[in-house]
Each structure stands twice: as C-alpha cells, then as structure tokens.
Amino acid sequence: xxxxxxxxxxxxxxxGENLVLNCSFTDSAIYNLQWFRQDPGKGLTSLLLIQSSxxxxxxxxxxxxxxxxxxxxxLYIAASQPGDSATYLCxxxxxxxxxxxxxxxxxxxxxx
Amino acid sequence: xxxxxxxxxHKITKRGQNVTFRCDPISEHNRLYWYRQTLGQGPEFLTxxxxxAQLEKSRLLSDRFSAERPKGSFSTLEIxxxxxxxxxxxxxxxxxxxxxxxxxxxxxxxxxxTVL
Numbered sequence: 001x002x003x004x005x006x007x008x009x010x011x012x013x014x015x016g017e018n019l020v021l022n023c024s025f026t027d028s029a030i031y032n033l034q035w036f037r038q039d040p041g042k043g044l045t046s047l048l049l050i051q052s053s054x055x056x057x058x059x060x061x062x063x064x065x066x067x068x069x070x071x072x073x074x075l076y077i078a079a080s081q082p083g084d085s086a087t088y089l090c091x092x093x094x095x096x097x098x099x100x101x102x103x104x105x106x107x108x109x110x111x112x
Numbered sequence: 113x114x115x116x117x118x119x120x121x122h123k124i125t126k127r128g129q130n131v132t133f134r135c136d137p138i139s140e141h142n143r144l145y146w147y148r149q150t151l152g153q154g155p156e157f158l159t160x161x162x163x164x165a166q167l168e169k170s171r172l173l174s175d176r177f178s179a180e181r182p183k184g185s186f187s188t189l190e191i192x193x194x195x196x197x198x199x200x201x202x203x204x205x206x207x208x209x210x211x212x213x214x215x216x217x218x219x220x221x222x223x224x225x226t227v228l
Contacts, residue, residue, distance in 0.1 A: 032213045044219040051213035102154030
C-alpha cells in the first residue's frame with residue numbers, strides 16, 4: 001500500500017532564504033508526482049508535476065526533483081517571500097490506478 | 113478555462129439529513145475526481161469518473177455515499193443519513209486525457225460540510 005510522508009510538518013524561515021521541503025513514498029511504481037499549494041480555507045493549486053521518467057521540473061523560483069528508486073521528492077524554493085506562506089502538499093499517482101495519494105503537508109511560514 | 117466550480121461552498125446540516133454537492137469541471141476535461149479533506153490532513157480519494165463512467169471508488173465511499181456524473185459533464189456527490197464524522201472539506205478536481213504521464217488535476221474551492 002502506497003504511503004506518502006512529508007517532513008517537516010511545519011517550517012518557519014526568514015524572508016529571502018532558500019528552503020527544501022521533503023516528500024517520501026513507499027512504493028516506487030508511480031505514474032507521476034505532483035506538488036500542490038493550499039492557502040487557508042481554499043482549494044489546491046498545482047505547482048509542478050514530475051512524470052515517472054523525469055528527474056526534475058522547474059517553474060520560476062520552484063524546482064522539484066524526483067528519485068523513484070529511493071522513494072523521494074524534494075521541492076526547492078529559492079529566495080522565499082512572505083507570499084510563499086502556505087501549506088505545501090505532495091501527491092503520488094500510482095501506476096495501477098487514477099487516484100492521488102497525499103502526504104499531510106508542510107505548513108510553511110515566511111517571516112518578513 | 114473558467115476553473116472547477118463547486119456548490120455550495122458551505123453546508124451546515126443536522127445529523128441524519130441528506131446533503132448533495134455539485135461540481136462543474138473545466139470544460140473539455142473528461143476526468144473528474146472527488147476527495148475529502150479533514151483539518152491538518154492531506155486529501156483522501158473518494159471516487160473517479162472518466163466521462164460518465166465511475167471507474168474507481170474508495171473503500172471510504174460507504175453505502176451512504178453516492179456519486180454521479182450524468183452525460184459526462186457536472187457531477188454530484190450525495191451523502192445520506194449524515195454523521196458527525198462526515199464533517200470535512202469535499203474537494204472536486206478535473207483533468208484532461210494524459211499526454212505522456214502528465215494529467216495535472218485542477219481543483220475547485222471545495223464544499224465545507226459541518227454536521228451538527
């Protein structure tokens with residue numbers, strides 16, 4: 001059974017710092033992995049999707065990496081800004097079905 | 113794209129009542145998903161439609177839950193005889209047919225259900 005874990009559960013850093021959020025999964029048979037952002041009381045916004053054959057994806061200040069063999073993904077945020085404050089969730093789509101299996105998220109606070 | 117819309121945004125009901133939520137996916141998206149999210153947790157998958165066919169159902173979807181997607185457009189999620197444990201945010205997402213292994217899911221704002 002696929003399980004997704006995100007560490008740390010919460011992170012608070014000063015503005016301007018570079019930071020890394022971690023996601024681990026137990027079964028390497030994945031179709032893709034997605035990183036999402038969730039603002040309080042709101043829905044989910046897709047940030048990056050990494051296909052199973054890819055090693056990384058970049059969008060602006062965000063870079064996500066994928067190491068299937070070790071069951072790990074990281075989300076790197078460069079030059080953090082207060083507007084980056086949100087909960088970041090990692091979700092894995094297994095090879096065998098259509099659902100996404102989610103971590104519990106990392107709550108990120110960027111202090112001005 | 114006008115985005116995924118969900119109605120109502122909030123629903124307060126008494127235990128034992130039935131509730132129905134609606135999701136309108138992004139047009140041209142033939143895939144539609146329902147998830148449930150409780151405070152401090154990631155979403156949990158409930159069910160998946162491809163066009164009008166319901167292809168996957170989670171074991172979380174007890175016999176009190178039913179979902180439909182008539183004509184492959186909007187979808188409804190009904191909960192019968194609600195229980196306090198049903199209180200959660202119900203999220204709908206849609207996606208288009210994948211190109212490669214890319215099938216980004218786009219989420220609506222959710223319907224927050226409170227069962228008293």
